[in-house]
Amino acid sequence: xxxxxxxxxxxxxxxxxxxxxxxxxxxxxxxxxxxxxxxxxxxxxxxxxxxxxxxxxxxxxxxxxxxxxxxxxxxxxxxxxxxxxxxxxxxxxxxxxxxxxxxxxxxxxxxxxxxxxxxxxxxxxxxxxxxxxxxxxxxxxxxxxxxxxxxxxxxxxxxxxxxxxxxxxxxxxxxxxxxxxxxxxxxxxxxxxxxxxxxxxxxxxxxxxxxxxxxxxxxxxxxxxxxxxxxxxxxxxxxxxxxxxxxxxxxxxxxxxxxxxxxxxxxxxxxxxxxxxxxxxxxxxxxxxxxxxxxxxxxxxxxxxxxxxxxxxxxxxxxxxxxxxxxxxxxxxxxx
Numbered sequence: 001x002x003x004x005x006x007x008x009x010x011x012x013x014x015x016x017x018x019x020x021x022x023x024x025x026x027x028x029x030x031x032x033x034x035x036x037x038x039x040x041x042x043x044x045x046x047x048x049x050x051x052x053x054x055x056x057x058x059x060x061x062x063x064x065x066x067x068x069x070x071x072x073x074x075x076x077x078x079x080x081x082x083x084x085x086x087x088x089x090x091x092x093x094x095x096x097x098x099x100x101x102x103x104x105x106x107x108x109x110x111x112x113x114x115x116x117x118x119x120x121x122x123x124x125x126x127x128x129x130x131x132x133x134x135x136x137x138x139x140x141x142x143x144x145x146x147x148x149x150x151x152x153x154x155x156x157x158x159x160x161x162x163x164x165x166x167x168x169x170x171x172x173x174x175x176x177x178x179x180x181x182x183x184x185x186x187x188x189x190x191x192x193x194x195x196x197x198x199x200x201x202x203x204x205x206x207x208x209x210x211x212x213x214x215x216x217x218x219x220x221x222x223x224x225x226x227x228x229x230x231x232x233x234x235x236x237x238x239x240x241x242x243x244x245x246x247x248x249x250x251x252x253x254x255x256x257x258x259x260x261x262x263x264x265x266x267x268x269x270x271x272x273x274x275x276x277x278x279x280x281x282x283x284x285x286x287x288x289x290x291x292x293x294x295x296x297x298x299x300x301x302x303x304x305x306x307x308x309x310x311x312x313x314x315x316x317x318x319x320x321x322x323x324x325x326x327x328x329x330x331x332x333x334x335x336x
Contacts, residue, residue: 027053029282030072036278037076038202038291048075062092062285069093069286080248080273081290086281089143102305104269106244112317117176117245126156129321133167133334134160138183140176140250146185147224153186154226161230167334168236169327170257173243173267173315175250181223183253184209185216189232196256199276199293200302207276207293209256237262239330242307243315247271251295254307258297264333266326268315269306 026034030049034040048071055068062085073081074097082094116122117140125137136156141149160168168190175183184191188211198208198219210217214228240257242265251270257263275291282288295303311333313326321327 024049027056029286029288032280032282032288033072033076033290036280036288036290036292037078037081038275038293039077040202042077043075048072065286066093070096073290076290078275078291080275080277084279084287084289086283086285086287092286102272106268108244108271109317113176113245116317117174122174124152124156126160128160128163128165129169129327129331132164133169133331134163134165135169135171135321135327136160136187137171137174138187138250138253139174140178140247141182142178144179144182146179146182147226149179149182150185150224150226153182154188157186157189157232158230161232166233166236168238169241169330169334170238171241172246172250172254173241173326175246175253177248177250177273180249180252181216181218183249184218184256185223185226187253187256188214188216188226189228189230190236190238191256192234192260195298197252197258197295197297199295201293206296206300234261237334238264239334240265241326241330242267242270242309244268244271245315246307248273248277251303251307252276255295255297255303258301258307259299264311264330265307265309266311266313266330266333267309268312269308272306274303274305274307 024046026049030052034045052068052072055071056065059065069083070093073083073093073095077097079095079099083092084090085092122139124139127135129135138153191211193211196209196211198206200206207219215226216223238257238260240254240263242254246254251274254270274295276293276295277289278292280288311329313329316324
């Protein structure tokens with residue numbers, strides 16, 4: 001019996017050594033993608049690792065590495081995935097693979113994206129449309145001081161509330177994404193208290209978003225300190241405007257209003273980038289920015305693609321507010 005046990009132990013040890021010697025040595029960038037991608041289970045990692053190594057062999061500069069980086073992003077099947085420069089946050093490569101379009105997809109105008117949606121000089125706007133209707137145009141927000149960015153939006157709420165506003169239009173049609181924290185922090189009193197949504201990762205873990213006393217908690221971490229003002233009742237009506245250009249964190253901001261009482265969505269279904277991206281530096285110059293989780297609303301509805309609307313009205317690209325069909329429909333509903 002003792003000899004049999006010794007034989008078993010020797011066999012296990014030899015088998016273990018053989019397994020270790022044959023273990024795949026993943027490139028650090030591939031390993032990071034494997035460990036963090038929402039779609040990791042759908043990828044043939046040994047094949048991807050082998051081809052990625054071959055594509056970048058002997059390459060040094062970012063330009064030389066691009067074919068390999070492009071291959072890796074496309075292999076994930078992650079339309080939201082990119083590699084960004086850690087120096088200026090610019091996109092080095094982005095997903096160029098096939099994108100499955102759902103029913104009702106409306107092709108965006110690339111010229112409008114380049115000149116309007118991506119206009120970094122554009123700023124948050126707010127105004128009084130009628131005696132008691134406030135309009136807030138929340139644009140995409142890039143890296144910066146979250147508190148200062150959130151204050152721009154919150155101060156708009158405060159100013160409009162001081163003028164007697166109790167009906168609201170939140171315009172997210174021009175929001176191309178970026179950092180959701182100042183968007184949600186600024187709008188927090190309008191979104192409402194408590195659990196407002198969040199995301200679910202590949203393991204099925206719930207990563208909650210909450211508003212506590214007018215402050216946004218992102219996975220239980222306070223995004224930035226904010227006062228609890230202004231006080232906005234859940235009975236106050238809100239129209240959320242979305243379009244084919246509402247993307248990524250703009251979509252998550254829209255989703256935080258889903259399930260809110262007295263709230264109507266008008267416009268077009270959003271762009272469909274409803275996943276939360278990580279930001280993982282993988283070299284001194286490169287960061288891997290890929291989907292790690294998928295968005296849910298306060299009722300735990302999962303948004304696998306686009307954010308839908310209650311009232312479908314085509315987006316007019318360049319019109320004054322008084323001639324905007326979506327704005328006029330919003331005003332009509334708010335006054336009912």
